[in-house]
Amino acid sequence: MKKYETVIGLEVHVELSTYSKVFCGCSTRFGKRPNINSCPVCMGMPGTLPSLNKKAVDLALLAGLALNCDIVQTCMFDRKNYFYPDLPKAYQISQLYLPIARNGSLSIDNKGTKKLIGIHELHIEEDAGKLIHDSDSNITLVDYNRSGVPLIEIVSRPDMRSAEEVLEYLDKLRIILRYLGVSDCKMQEGSMRVDINLSVRESGETMLGTRTEIKNMNSFKAIARAIEGESKRQIDILKAGGQIVQETRRWDDNRNESIRMRSKEEAQDYRYFPDPDILPLEISDRWIHNLRSSLPELREEKILRFKNEYDLSEYDAGVITSSREMADLFERTAILCNKPKEVANWLMVEGMRLMKENNIDPWDIDLHPEHFSKLISMIEEGIINRVKAKDVFEYVFLQDGDPEEYVKKHGLEMISDDKVLRTIIKQVINDNAGPVSDYRNGKTKAFGYLVGQTMKSMKGKGDPTLVNAILKEMLE
Amino acid sequence: MKEITAMSATAVAKKIKEKELSVLEVVEAQLNAIKEREPLYNSYITITEKEAREQALLIQKLIDDGSLKDSPLAGVPVAIKDNICTKGIKTTCASKMLANFIPSYDATVIQRLKNAGAILLGKVNMDEFAMGGTTKTSYFGEAKNPWNPKHTPGGSSGGSSAAVAAEEAFISLGSDTGGSIRQPAAYCGLVGFKPTYGTVSRYGLIPLASSLDQIGPLSRNISDCASILEVISGYDPKDETSINQVRYTYREALVDDVSNMKIGVPKLYLEEDLDKDIRDCFMGAIKTFEDMGAKVEVFDLDEISYSVQAYYVISCAEASSNLSRYDGIRYGHQAGDYDDLDELYKISRAEGFGYDVKLRIMLGTHMLSSGNYEKYYDKARRIRSLISRSYEDAFKKYDIILSPESLTTAPLLKSKNSPSTKKHRSEILNCSVNLAGLPAVSIPCGIDKKGLPIGLQIIGSLFGEKSLIQAAYSFEQTKPYERPGTLID
Amino acid sequence: MKINNDIFNNILNMVKLSCTEEEKKQLIKDLNKLVGFIDTMSELNTDNVEPMTYIHSTRNVYREDIVNDSKEDHDIHANALEIKDGYYVVPRILE
Ligand SMILES: [Mg+2]
Numbered sequence A: 001m002k003k004y005e006t007v008i009g010l011e012v013h014v015e016l017s018t019y020s021k022v023f024c025g026c027s028t029r030f031g032k033r034p035n036i037n038s039c040p041v042c043m044g045m046p047g048t049l050p051s052l053n054k055k056a057v058d059l060a061l062l063a064g065l066a067l068n069c070d071i072v073q074t075c076m077f078d079r080k081n082y083f084y085p086d087l088p089k090a091y092q093i094s095q096l097y098l099p100i101a102r103n104g105s106l107s108i109d110n111k112g113t114k115k116l117i118g119i120h121e122l123h124i125e126e127d128a129g130k131l132i133h134d135s136d137s138n139i140t141l142v143d144y145n146r147s148g149v150p151l152i153e154i155v156s157r158p159d160m161r162s163a164e165e166v167l168e169y170l171d172k173l174r175i176i177l178r179y180l181g182v183s184d185c186k187m188q189e190g191s192m193r194v195d196i197n198l199s200v201r202e203s204g205e206t207m208l209g210t211r212t213e214i215k216n217m218n219s220f221k222a223i224a225r226a227i228e229g230e231s232k233r234q235i236d237i238l239k240a241g242g243q244i245v246q247e248t249r250r251w252d253d254n255r256n257e258s259i260r261m262r263s264k265e266e267a268q269d270y271r272y273f274p275d276p277d278i279l280p281l282e283i284s285d286r287w288i289h290n291l292r293s294s295l296p297e298l299r300e301e302k303i304l305r306f307k308n309e310y311d312l313s314e315y316d317a318g319v320i321t322s323s324r325e326m327a328d329l330f331e332r333t334a335i336l337c338n339k340p341k342e343v344a345n346w347l348m349v350e351g352m353r354l355m356k357e358n359n360i361d362p363w364d365i366d367l368h369p370e371h372f373s374k375l376i377s378m379i380e381e382g383i384i385n386r387v388k389a390k391d392v393f394e395y396v397f398l399q400d401g402d403p404e405e406y407v408k409k410h411g412l413e414m415i416s417d418d419k420v421l422r423t424i425i426k427q428v429i430n431d432n433a434g435p436v437s438d439y440r441n442g443k444t445k446a447f448g449y450l451v452g453q454t455m456k457s458m459k460g461k462g463d464p465t466l467v468n469a470i471l472k473e474m475l476e
Numbered sequence B: 001m002k003e004i005t006a007m008s009a010t011a012v013a014k015k016i017k018e019k020e021l022s023v024l025e026v027v028e029a030q031l032n033a034i035k036e037r038e039p040l041y042n043s044y045i046t047i048t049e050k051e052a053r054e055q056a057l058l059i060q061k062l063i064d065d066g067s068l069k070d071s072p073l074a075g076v077p078v079a080i081k082d083n084i085c086t087k088g089i090k091t092t093c094a095s096k097m098l099a100n101f102i103p104s105y106d107a108t109v110i111q112r113l114k115n116a117g118a119i120l121l122g123k124v125n126m127d128e129f130a131m132g133g134t135t136k137t138s139y140f141g142e143a144k145n146p147w148n149p150k151h152t153p154g155g156s157s158g159g160s161s162a163a164v165a166a167e168e169a170f171i172s173l174g175s176d177t178g179g180s181i182r183q184p185a186a187y188c189g190l191v192g193f194k195p196t197y198g199t200v201s202r203y204g205l206i207p208l209a210s211s212l213d214q215i216g217p218l219s220r221n222i223s224d225c226a227s228i229l230e231v232i233s234g235y236d237p238k239d240e241t242s243i244n245q246v247r248y249t250y251r252e253a254l255v256d257d258v259s260n261m262k263i264g265v266p267k268l269y270l271e272e273d274l275d276k277d278i279r280d281c282f283m284g285a286i287k288t289f290e291d292m293g294a295k296v297e298v299f300d301l302d303e304i305s306y307s308v309q310a311y312y313v314i315s316c317a318e319a320s321s322n323l324s325r326y327d328g329i330r331y332g333h334q335a336g337d338y339d340d341l342d343e344l345y346k347i348s349r350a351e352g353f354g355y356d357v358k359l360r361i362m363l364g365t366h367m368l369s370s371g372n373y374e375k376y377y378d379k380a381r382r383i384r385s386l387i388s389r390s391y392e393d394a395f396k397k398y399d400i401i402l403s404p405e406s407l408t409t410a411p412l413l414k415s416k417n418s419p420s421t422k423k424h425r426s427e428i429l430n431c432s433v434n435l436a437g438l439p440a441v442s443i444p445c446g447i448d449k450k451g452l453p454i455g456l457q458i459i460g461s462l463f464g465e466k467s468l469i470q471a472a473y474s475f476e477q478t479k480p481y482e483r484p485g486t487l488i489d
Numbered sequence C: 001m002k003i004n005n006d007i008f009n010n011i012l013n014m015v016k017l018s019c020t021e022e023e024k025k026q027l028i029k030d031l032n033k034l035v036g037f038i039d040t041m042s043e044l045n046t047d048n049v050e051p052m053t054y055i056h057s058t059r060n061v062y063r064e065d066i067v068n069d070s071k072e073d074h075d076i077h078a079n080a081l082e083i084k085d086g087y088y089v090v091p092r093i094l095e
């Protein structure tokens, strides 16, 4: 029985986080109305000319540096010529001959061992408009709001071997780009899009097999399924003695199969040539140096530091650094309340639960460390008990409110007044003759029930230590 | 007083400034001339009569309150080549493709002219998308040469030259990719100035070839030309290829003195089998410069012999890409009947473009297509380097270079437009100037036996505009402007 | 290489044009004439010459990342050929 391995390389398009488009002053905001963020330049009107957004270059450089690329210090823009209704000039301004960065790498975890995925190149280009296929009528609608939004395309080497590696690579990439503020990498909004180049070969073979390209994937789940599906399709063909045809395919997630779009023979001849309207860039050592020194601390360094400085486990440090927002929240709160372990625990347990339940991504966490830290102090000082603290945390985490006001407003302060506690416990003992006698007859389990009843009648606000002690005392 | 429309732009600006003429009077005179002569010359595609009158009143106010006292063009009516975008006014490129296109924006040169108080008379005729040298490819019919309407006014800025020569405008703007300002200026006995690449913003100029195109003026004398150049030149953040120079003070160069100038004459053009008339005028011009004290030397410039080939490759390649946006989807001509997207594209473009445009787009695409890039496009760019370098070397020795502007005078409109070798050779000195980005001016230097004007080309080094203006001005003192005979009768 | 029927059709498709048989004959003839002329540039030796695209040595011209949505007086979509609910319209594209 022959064994096969899958060989995968990715082309990832990422929209850069600039305010304005790459060659005009139009806003990059997600347009509410179609064609509202458009001007003569990004509509490709006759006689208009591009003028390059420096921020886009800086962001591309940052990404290149963080991905360990060589910066191409004299880089240029080229025109990629083809007709399509979403491309107003009938050419896309891109970089072919001298892309801004090359020869980088990204390290991924592969079942505990590190693996380097090569980055072939990274280049700047402009996005196209958006097509909406109207299924009811015979037309396609075009919205040019996205036309001219800056992108970087990150082309990996064919170094990945499985869907897991691909997802790990994408996750790592996304975290880095988000840390850098290069892009928000929101797949569902199309600010991160993936083309998969995939081939299979017999295990042990060193030559690459014929590949297919699956275009425009926009969810991690679909990517995983597409890789499985396309690998299987190719292996089945080879097993049956057939040959793979080099072609572009599209993944149909509903039908769970890839569909042929066009073959290599039909591939377009893009007639790339240097765009005479845009001057080349000379990226000086100084420019690179300045950007390099502005690089934020990236995740790997943060994990190490959090382990050392805050004594977090590898796992906790990994989770907490999965976004710059969460890591910053952790660190600032930890500094404020000086209880890093507590902060980490709340984030790891209650925080993760709330994120999962409410579909919050780690980078969408938005609360003041002051509020979070106040909550932790209130627990430490015995103002609220741990049970009620969960409610307060939920409020702080989801609504970023002041925990003190919330506790006051809802009367959640812990009850530790000896007289009050004794009155209530007495009542509980009177009302629960059965369990009380059970306990007195040596059924220790009944004690827990009685604690629960006490807390219940105090709406959960009793000081658990005192409740325990007094109840025990009064039962003896 | 001299007939208003026969005055120079400089003279009419002065009379307006001194309140001897009102702006409206000038505009009315100009509109009358247009109405009277258009049936003969077809210089205009669009005449903005109403807007011109409104502007005249507005500008008059600004002149009266002193706001425009530094402008050399306040109140002067101008004609604009119809490939320069004008907000709210049709800009057609003389093509069916853009026959109804109304830009929502002004080209930067238009903004500058408006700020200077110039008045837009209308949009003038040209070869379709500036591809040609006769205006015969215009969708709106050919323009005619005011010296003899049986002849072409040249092209592609043929409407610009016809309008100024026919006194339907004091000055005009044209665009020059491979001689398209200088050749029509020569054919119509005018001054035609192609500035250094990057001097004038291309924003709003509908491109033929982006790395070669440059907007420039056509006028009846070099002073007018210097005035309008001052107004339109300068860095524009909307055009990355425009150059950030401190000041463009061209009028300072209107000095009658070439005694310190060293002038080069490429041997190439002395060995040519030039028409006798053209040769005589050219030699006469050289002698004039010598008589004025300039030092003239013949030199070798053979490296530019392949300019036309390189020009064809680069201009058509860029054009093919620049003209792809006309796809029948957002603006421009759209096919009436189509079944799918591909048909929409193909029919819209087949109907919207004329034959010459199609030919050049196809040629340019072929030059860039896979397998040809190195052989054609890259080769042409290497030749471009060589040309640029040899000019650079020449300008180490000379202040300016002289050549005939064209090896013929204006051909008959009905003559076949076949690419003759003579035409190719004629194009060498035009194209090579654009390939190297240099400034060049064509000035009248005589009349042939058919009664048609002959042009002299003066080429300068990069940003050597002032030397050109000084040389042209000095020469002009020996040869004042001649009106076309048809206007005098 | 001469532009034959196949090459011609390929170019025609790339530039999205259609033409009549008669036009085609003329275009092929003119294209070959021009290509023949252009081919003579191979006579010139350009070894060790760098290709040139940009006239001037100016580099790094750019703008700052500032949104400028000052809309022009005239509607930029006024030349639109077909608009539906604010969208441009093309014949249905089959993926
Ligand atoms: Mg790309």
Ligand SMILES: [Zn+2]
Residues within 6 Å of the ligand: A021, A024, A025, A026, A037, A038, A039, A040, A041, A042, A043, A148
């Ligand atoms: Zn825009």
